[in-house]
Amino acid sequence: MPRRNPPVDRKRTVRVLIVEDEPMIALGLEDVLIDAGFEIAGVAAKLEKALALIEGGACDAAIVDANLAGVSAGPVANALTKCGLPFIVTSGYSQEQILGQFAGAPFLQKPCRPDLLIQTLNTLVQHR
Numbered sequence: 001m002p003r004r005n006p007p008v009d010r011k012r013t014v015r016v017l018i019v020e021d022e023p024m025i026a027l028g029l030e031d032v033l034i035d036a037g038f039e040i041a042g043v044a045a046k047l048e049k050a051l052a053l054i055e056g057g058a059c060d061a062a063i064v065d066a067n068l069a070g071v072s073a074g075p076v077a078n079a080l081t082k083c084g085l086p087f088i089v090t091s092g093y094s095q096e097q098i099l100g101q102f103a104g105a106p107f108l109q110k111p112c113r114p115d116l117l118i119q120t121l122n123t124l125v126q127h128r
Contacts, residue, residue, distance in 0.1 A: 016061050017042050017044065018043045020090075021067075022065075026045070036122075046068060054079045054083060060085065061124055062076070063121070064102075066102055077101045077102050078101060087105055088108060088117070088121060089108070091110060092110045106120050
């Protein structure tokens, strides 16, 4: 059973998992997050790696691409939800096209403005 993480303490750096299959997008996200004061918990382009990082308690929050090279990231969303971890869903598809396992999570359509991403992430971690 996945362990539940304690509430995020904003006195320490928040560890963010990036689940993204496009290397250039992942690198851009890393830069934006680091510049905003977040720590990168890991970058996962595949479900298996993302699930292992979540199970290992490596992150406090996540940014999840809904589609990883044609595979739904729904299992990642489910694992994060079970662990009580907040996450943002990103996709090049519209929100209506990816309903289901991602319902209830904040959605940002790619490409999204870095300031909106950081604002959304800050809101998520402050309300934990």
